[in-house]
Amino acid sequence: MATRPAPTVDLQHEIDLARAVFPWTTATPIIAGDQAQTYTMTPAVPVEGARIRHLMIRPTDAAGADFAVESVRLVFRREQLASVPSGVSWQGLRDIFRETLVTRSPETVRFQVTLPSRPVLHVALGTPEDGPVTFKIGVRRGDRDAAVMTRTLTTPYRWEPRVVDLAPFAGAPVTLSLSATSDKDGTIALWGAPAIRQRAAPDAGPGAPAQIVILIHGDTLRKDHLDVYGYERPTAPTLRRLAGEGALFDNAITQTSWTKAATPSIMTSLYPTTHGVHQIPDRLPASATTIAEAFRAGGYATLSYSSAAFTGQFTNLHQGFEELHELESAAGRTGPRGAKTSREYVDRLVEWLEGHRDVPSFVYLHVFDPHPPYEPYRPYDTMWADPKGRDEYLREQELLKKFIASPLLADRGMATRDELIKAGLDPEAYLRYSKDWYDGSIRGMDAEIARLVERLRELGLGDRTVIAFFADHGEEFHDHGRMWHGQSIYGEMLRVPLIFWAPGRVPKGLKVEEPVELIDVMPTVLEMAGLPVPRTAQGQSLRPLLATDGKGGAVAAAGGWTRRPVIAERQPMGGTEATRGIESYAVMEGDWKLIHNIGPPPDRPEYELFQFYKDPLDQNNVASEHPDVVERLARQLEGWHRMASQARLKADREETKGMSAEQLERLRSLGYVK
Numbered sequence: 001m002a003t004r005p006a007p008t009v010d011l012q013h014e015i016d017l018a019r020a021v022f023p024w025t026t027a028t029p030i031i032a033g034d035q036a037q038t039y040t041m042t043p044a045v046p047v048e049g050a051r052i053r054h055l056m057i058r059p060t061d062a063a064g065a066d067f068a069v070e071s072v073r074l075v076f077r078r079e080q081l082a083s084v085p086s087g088v089s090w091q092g093l094r095d096i097f098r099e100t101l102v103t104r105s106p107e108t109v110r111f112q113v114t115l116p117s118r119p120v121l122h123v124a125l126g127t128p129e130d131g132p133v134t135f136k137i138g139v140r141r142g143d144r145d146a147a148v149m150t151r152t153l154t155t156p157y158r159w160e161p162r163v164v165d166l167a168p169f170a171g172a173p174v175t176l177s178l179s180a181t182s183d184k185d186g187t188i189a190l191w192g193a194p195a196i197r198q199r200a201a202p203d204a205g206p207g208a209p210a211q212i213v214i215l216i217h218g219d220t221l222r223k224d225h226l227d228v229y230g231y232e233r234p235t236a237p238t239l240r241r242l243a244g245e246g247a248l249f250d251n252a253i254t255q256t257s258w259t260k261a262a263t264p265s266i267m268t269s270l271y272p273t274t275h276g277v278h279q280i281p282d283r284l285p286a287s288a289t290t291i292a293e294a295f296r297a298g299g300y301a302t303l304s305y306s307s308a309a310f311t312g313q314f315t316n317l318h319q320g321f322e323e324l325h326e327l328e329s330a331a332g333r334t335g336p337r338g339a340k341t342s343r344e345y346v347d348r349l350v351e352w353l354e355g356h357r358d359v360p361s362f363v364y365l366h367v368f369d370p371h372p373p374y375e376p377y378r379p380y381d382t383m384w385a386d387p388k389g390r391d392e393y394l395r396e397q398e399l400l401k402k403f404i405a406s407p408l409l410a411d412r413g414m415a416t417r418d419e420l421i422k423a424g425l426d427p428e429a430y431l432r433y434s435k436d437w438y439d440g441s442i443r444g445m446d447a448e449i450a451r452l453v454e455r456l457r458e459l460g461l462g463d464r465t466v467i468a469f470f471a472d473h474g475e476e477f478h479d480h481g482r483m484w485h486g487q488s489i490y491g492e493m494l495r496v497p498l499i500f501w502a503p504g505r506v507p508k509g510l511k512v513e514e515p516v517e518l519i520d521v522m523p524t525v526l527e528m529a530g531l532p533v534p535r536t537a538q539g540q541s542l543r544p545l546l547a548t549d550g551k552g553g554a555v556a557a558a559g560g561w562t563r564r565p566v567i568a569e570r571q572p573m574g575g576t577e578a579t580r581g582i583e584s585y586a587v588m589e590g591d592w593k594l595i596h597n598i599g600p601p602p603d604r605p606e607y608e609l610f611q612f613y614k615d616p617l618d619q620n621n622v623a624s625e626h627p628d629v630v631e632r633l634a635r636q637l638e639g640w641h642r643m644a645s646q647a648r649l650k651a652d653r654e655e656t657k658g659m660s661a662e663q664l665e666r667l668r669s670l671g672y673v674k
Helices: 011-021 077-082 237-244 259-268 291-297 342-355 387-400 417-422 427-458 518-528 552-557 627-646 661-669
Strands: 087-093 096-104 107-114 119-126 133-141 144-153 160-165 173-182 188-198 212-218 247-249 301-305 323-325 361-367 465-470 498-501 510-512 566-570 583-589 592-598 607-611
Touching: 087 188, 096 107, 096 173, 119 133, 119 144, 133 188, 144 160, 160 342, 173 188, 212 259, 212 427, 212 518, 237 427, 237 465, 237 498, 259 291, 259 518, 291 301, 291 361, 291 518, 301 342, 342 361, 342 427, 387 427, 417 427, 427 465, 465 518, 498 518, 566 627, 583 627, 592 627, 607 627
Parallel strands: 212 361, 212 465, 247 510, 301 323, 301 361
Antiparallel strands: 087 096, 096 188, 096 323, 107 173, 119 160, 119 188, 133 144, 133 173, 247 498, 465 498, 566 583, 583 592, 592 607
């Protein structure tokens, strides 16, 4: 009997075709090791027909590398949820995650609580099931029952926030019941972040703790591309206005030069050496006290908008947040090339604030607009860039892919000066168009911040709000021969904007020249909210500086402020030779900045010394002219490194050794440990 030959399938052709028509909608770094890893993949538009068509596994970009994948198992969301027991766990619908009470119909959960004097219940309802689910909330006081909410959901995979007024039961001990029913027993009902809160006092006057605290994190934003810092283009009129109504820090330094390591420092007030997050797979240890945990312990609602995996669950930066919006939740609504998140997230935030206008709230708003790909929304795409040059610029980016050593950088057109010359392109013209789009992206982000501030004022929250605006790091435009970020700790990377806007709490038009660190942000806003600063914090509150003229002797004499060296660091990254880089540490004190490069290549000295104020972009190494300064600052770096290393957080495997099974399972259910 003859056998029919198997049809020939050109898999690469199939993948290329699919990618051209349906771009890769989700991607994740692969973590090497002996443990099983779980990756969540969500279609760009989670509706019927928007299925994942191809799964590509590429464990390494290194040519000729050996690897082995023992097994791959695909588990669909409904199957995964079916295995989740009733109780509290971290659950998401369409990549909006909440600390969730999971129930199955017919099920009722009861809590005995004593309500505060101005009680309100916040909860988000959801289900992954197709059939209708009815949610009911009841209150029993003494022997009397009252139904306070009934809501039937018929649409799966969508959260519905609800605000339930409990004022009739204020101050009383009650039994609160949460019930779920449906036509089919076992139907999953999700109660997202249920919390009884105390409404803010309506007569809170000057000096009262801040009711709303918002951290706005502008990713990849150079300070010297903002007009409030002297840039010639009006890239950020809103930030200029906020600085005029608040405080501008002229010498704010981030603790490292890429998001993965910088954001944990901002969220914990710890140096990277201490928190231990350096590489892509690293997770913040659960033992860290995050800013969200500190606010939550103080009775604040906590909300996070993450524009990259590095600022969400993947790094364990959801710890302490009741609600987290991951980037995938905004798929299809983030600009022409998927990197502009401010418009979508501000849309969501202003709606959220309307439901939380009368309760203390802490929000982390991470916007990605300045980050590559630079192409902004209209009309900002042609605000400074010539529209006639767009096609040529994109053609040059495609051409450069053959000349850029790093696949990561090649995909984004991030070429070194030498690579541009090798490709036969004009480096100055290429940089000019890149900056035109970069500046346009900043202007687009600024417009959305204006909309947020406008809504805060309309809601009557302007004088109850603190906004801290900052960047996690800058961006290089051939200042040292490269594009992109993370490869060094020179000035273009570390000098970031820092603005505090807090009407009635921060003097108008204050300009602070004293060098400060981003690890100082967490202690500052906690104090403004009247909350204790964790003893582990390595930063210090900036409030004493906000009570001075921002410079000179007044700063030195400011009560509660200690002048000390400013520190930054960089650890080698994963990836190719082009992105790995070297271990470096920087100390900035007085007029000087010293960089200590550990095991540098032949073209990089071990020590580099720069004049901090006169040479902000670190162009002229004067180490050979001032050996005494190098020696003194090197000793300071050694002392700092000993301190930061001794305080290093234990990895979760070490920290959880003595925990009970119940304690460990609680942390796992919330996603804090693996």
